[in-house]
Amino acid sequence: xxxxxxxxxxxxxxxxxxxxxxxxxxxxxxxxxxxxxxxxxxxxxxxxxxxxxxxxxxxxxxxxxxxxxxxxxxxxxxxxxxxxxxxxxxxxxxxxxxxxxxxxxxxxxxxxxxxxxxxxxxxxxxxxxxxxxxxxxxxxxxxxxxxxxxxxxxxxxxxxxxxxxxxxxxxxxxxxxxxxxxxxxxxxxxxxxxxxxxxxxxxxxxxxxxxxxxxxxxxxxxxxxxxxxxxxxxxxxxxxxxxxxxxxxxxxxxxxxxxxxxxxxxxxxxxxxxxxxxxxxxxxxxxxxxxxxxxxxxxxxxxxxxxxxxxxxxxxxxxxxxxxxxxxxxxxxxxxxxxxxxxxxxxxxxxxxxxxxxxxxxxxxxxxxxxxxxxxxxxxxxxxxxxxxxxxxxxxxxxxxxxxxxxxxxxxxxxxxxxxxxxxxxxxxxxxxxxxxxxxxxxxxxxxxxxxxxxxxxxxxxxxxxxxxxxxxxxxxxxxxxxxxxxxxxxxxxxxxxxxxxxxxxxxxxxxxxxxxx
Amino acid sequence: xxxxxxxxxxxxxxxxxxxxxxxxxxxxxxxxxxxxxxxxxxxxxxxxxxxxxxxxxxxxxxxxxxxxxxxxxxxxxxxxxxxxxxxxxxxxxxxxxxxxxxxxxxxxxxxxxxxxxxxxxxxxxxxxxxxxxxxxxxxxxxxxxxxxxxxxxxxxxxxxxxxxxxxxxxxxxxxxxxxxxxxxxxxxxxxxxxxxxxxxxxxxxxxxxxxxxxxxxxxxxxxxxxxxxxxxxxxxxxxxxxxxxxxxxxxxxxxxxxxxxxxxxxxxxxxxxxxxxxxxxxxxxxxxxxxxxxxxxxxxxxxxxxxxxxxxxxxxxxxxxxxxxxxxxxxxxxxxxxxxxxxxxxxxxxxxxxxxxxxxxxxxxx
Numbered sequence: 001x002x003x004x005x006x007x008x009x010x011x012x013x014x015x016x017x018x019x020x021x022x023x024x025x026x027x028x029x030x031x032x033x034x035x036x037x038x039x040x041x042x043x044x045x046x047x048x049x050x051x052x053x054x055x056x057x058x059x060x061x062x063x064x065x066x067x068x069x070x071x072x073x074x075x076x077x078x079x080x081x082x083x084x085x086x087x088x089x090x091x092x093x094x095x096x097x098x099x100x101x102x103x104x105x106x107x108x109x110x111x112x113x114x115x116x117x118x119x120x121x122x123x124x125x126x127x128x129x130x131x132x133x134x135x136x137x138x139x140x141x142x143x144x145x146x147x148x149x150x151x152x153x154x155x156x157x158x159x160x161x162x163x164x165x166x167x168x169x170x171x172x173x174x175x176x177x178x179x180x181x182x183x184x185x186x187x188x189x190x191x192x193x194x195x196x197x198x199x200x201x202x203x204x205x206x207x208x209x210x211x212x213x214x215x216x217x218x219x220x221x222x223x224x225x226x227x228x229x230x231x232x233x234x235x236x237x238x239x240x241x242x243x244x245x246x247x248x249x250x251x252x253x254x255x256x257x258x259x260x261x262x263x264x265x266x267x268x269x270x271x272x273x274x275x276x277x278x279x280x281x282x283x284x285x286x287x288x289x290x291x292x293x294x295x296x297x298x299x300x301x302x303x304x305x306x307x308x309x310x311x312x313x314x315x316x317x318x319x320x321x322x323x324x325x326x327x328x329x330x331x332x333x334x335x336x337x338x339x340x341x342x343x344x345x346x347x348x349x350x351x352x353x354x355x356x357x358x359x360x361x362x363x364x365x366x367x368x369x370x371x372x373x374x375x376x377x378x379x380x381x382x383x384x385x386x387x388x389x390x391x392x393x394x395x396x397x398x399x400x401x402x403x404x405x406x407x408x409x410x411x412x413x414x415x416x417x418x419x420x421x422x423x424x425x426x427x428x429x430x431x432x433x434x435x436x437x438x439x440x441x442x443x444x445x446x447x448x449x450x451x452x453x454x455x456x457x458x459x460x461x462x463x464x465x466x467x468x469x470x471x472x473x474x475x476x477x478x479x480x481x482x483x484x485x486x487x488x489x490x491x492x493x494x495x496x497x498x499x500x501x502x503x504x505x506x507x508x509x510x511x512x513x514x515x516x517x518x
Numbered sequence: 519x520x521x522x523x524x525x526x527x528x529x530x531x532x533x534x535x536x537x538x539x540x541x542x543x544x545x546x547x548x549x550x551x552x553x554x555x556x557x558x559x560x561x562x563x564x565x566x567x568x569x570x571x572x573x574x575x576x577x578x579x580x581x582x583x584x585x586x587x588x589x590x591x592x593x594x595x596x597x598x599x600x601x602x603x604x605x606x607x608x609x610x611x612x613x614x615x616x617x618x619x620x621x622x623x624x625x626x627x628x629x630x631x632x633x634x635x636x637x638x639x640x641x642x643x644x645x646x647x648x649x650x651x652x653x654x655x656x657x658x659x660x661x662x663x664x665x666x667x668x669x670x671x672x673x674x675x676x677x678x679x680x681x682x683x684x685x686x687x688x689x690x691x692x693x694x695x696x697x698x699x700x701x702x703x704x705x706x707x708x709x710x711x712x713x714x715x716x717x718x719x720x721x722x723x724x725x726x727x728x729x730x731x732x733x734x735x736x737x738x739x740x741x742x743x744x745x746x747x748x749x750x751x752x753x754x755x756x757x758x759x760x761x762x763x764x765x766x767x768x769x770x771x772x773x774x775x776x777x778x779x780x781x782x783x784x785x786x787x788x789x790x791x792x793x794x795x796x797x798x799x800x801x802x803x804x805x806x807x808x809x810x811x812x813x814x815x816x817x818x819x820x821x822x823x824x825x826x827x828x829x830x831x832x833x834x835x836x837x838x839x840x841x842x843x844x845x846x847x848x849x850x851x852x853x854x855x856x857x858x859x860x861x862x863x864x865x866x867x868x869x870x871x872x873x874x875x876x877x878x879x880x881x882x883x884x
Contacts, residue, residue, distance in 0.1 A: 046522075046523040049523060049526075050522075050523070054522070058522065058525060058526055058529075059526060060526055060529040060530040060533055060567075061526075061530075061567070061569065062523065062526045063523065063525075063526030063527035063528070063529055063530035063531075064530045064565075064566065064567060066523050066526070066527055067527060067530065067531075067564065067565075068564055068566075071564060154529075158569060161569050162569050162570055162571055163571070163572075165571060165572070166572070299677075302676065303669050303672055303673050303676075307669070315584050315585065319583060319584075320581075320582055320583060320584055321584075324584075325584075394584055395584055395585055395586065396582060396583070396584050397582070397583055397584070397585075397587065397589075398580060398581070398582050398583075399580050399581055399582070399583055399593055400578075400579070400580035401576045401577060401578065401579050401580060403577060405592065407592050407593070408580070408581075408592065408593045409590055409591060409592045409593065410583075410587050410588065410589050410590060410591045410593070411580060411589065412589060413589065418582055421580050421581055421582045422581075422582040424580075425581045425582065430574070431571075431572065431573065431574075432572045432573070432574060434572055451572070455578055456574040456575065456577065456578045456579050457574070457575045457577055457578070458572060458573070458574065458575060459573045459574065459575040460575070461570075462570040462571060462572070462573055463572055463573075465570035466570045466571055466572050469570070
């Protein structure tokens, strides 16, 4: 890889790396070769602003991220400890001015992440040559900038980034439809042609009575209608990957189609990191803690290590810290499978004292957490392993927005509510579900999107502007079905004017929302 | 820093400053520039542009947190507009940075590339100031460095095996204690006075006074960073001028006509009585909507050129735009720019123009 940074690790760090890598492999962690680069804070801020890829395409939003990181660092408010890239080989960055004990901690943490990248099922489909692909993306977009002009390419990128979350995160695991080729021109087979109307056998003079013409005509009309409808339902089923739909069907210029594809590819690449944030950070923290406290630490470093470890695990205000939640839940699982606190017998035991002292000496904990890191993502992880005891022990609560007060208040400390809120916030990354329903709406080439409403309304101002961005890409008027204050509502944008229609005009059936929160 | 991020960063700065046309301009959050917190702390929001996306509104939204509190307890303001739940994605709230006024002035200087002020007048007063720079083993308890002391005590207890993880009590003994130590820094000192004048005639609205208040805050911050013991004086005027305190300055509204010369005459009187120019660095700033009683203008110019300007480090005239004022006074001051090097003037039509105007005021390095 070509980066402007010096990749030669100094001798002392090289020795540390070999030591920590040895411990990590000794515990059974399995990872790609990991390359550490030692860089200054400013460079680290730059790389972090580019999401870890120094060769990414140019866009002002990375400049914004950079300014925030740099000011945070300059004013002593925040500091990036570690940065690691899912790639083969893995790349990780060490800050030059860190102490030895910090470098060790970061290395141990990084090996945890690398093991997770390689072994977790949700990362299985990601490209392991993303460093190169990102560089390619960067080159292509730079070329468009030169050819077409910075302002135009940037304005288009802004629009693409406005909808880069409208992808189908599960499509990497589920095949929703056959591959469609845009170059398939073979004529469609019309099945209905062969079938004639329902005719009963009859003698010639009785025909008008046994097979009345009006009935035959009605049948014929029905069939025509059905056929038309079939031709009109495009896409065949509603489609969550809005980006793919636009790439395949919107009247884009070649460069625009390419830019949109780049944004979509990168969105899919980053998806598993979002899907496994709690687990991934928990797993890495579990391993830096295990490696450091059992093997890596020199006695003189214990206090500094403890200081920094607790800093990472600290919860700020009421905010959940994914590092903390992840490591605690993993330790909880390890403990439960070591002592046998699972299964029918344990679940049915209602003697509190007995439950507390439960220990069957199974010793399956380590094995279990390795299995968990292989097959789970955050949602299934929380769904399977969050227990009422855990919530009480960690003082978890759910909060809700109170309209009268205009602020968030603590809503409940019951297990069901906490779990429901937590899962809700993780589902689809806490973002609304948007589908393409009809690409030829009203038979006028208009685009109909649908928001699958499940309890929380959209922010209308942003929704309107996002619609305008899609409209630009689609070219024809665009509509979004949603619910506002429990009423079906359609937001529309025709290229110049926004409009909102409320009430019974929507043909969306009122949904029974599973996550309805009241 | 790499060239790539430098380019992207410049592009972002241009967008924020509105130098590039963009559909995103309404999503730029500049935030209010002053949010005083505590005694000497201010918070400045970092500019942000939020790309619009389909997002949930706050109604019916919620999440999960961790910590103390009964049901119904409101969460801190940091939670507001942030429904990202367990993730660590930044929410929609504005990022804020808390700073001391000194740091603030440094950032202001850097952002606007302001030259440092070169004080004139006497520099024979030498003041000394303590700067806390080091650590030592002895000192008053009030200067004890808690974290370092705690760490040493903890290390000692672990090493001597008297630390019990079940009862983690750490008691520092004398040898553990660490204290902050200081150095005396000697600085030649010059003193300065800032005299603010404002037109409070009927044509000045509250919004315009707010603009003046923000301007004055930044001018204060910058000048105070360069002088020890800055004094301020406030003059309001309509057809007549009077000296007032700060609160009155910002909260008075008169209905009379406007005679700017009255303020300049009073300003000159204050300087002669209290701030002899050979001992003081004197700054005068005048804010008005540019409406003046016609016959008064020659008198103003005469007062300014004959009496005031020779005594001042800098005279700044800021014209806030008003729906009523004619704004003609600006032209008269503007004409003097070439001849006098200690005059600056600036138009401030709205809040967005404040930063540029501060640069015009303070960019002279005087």
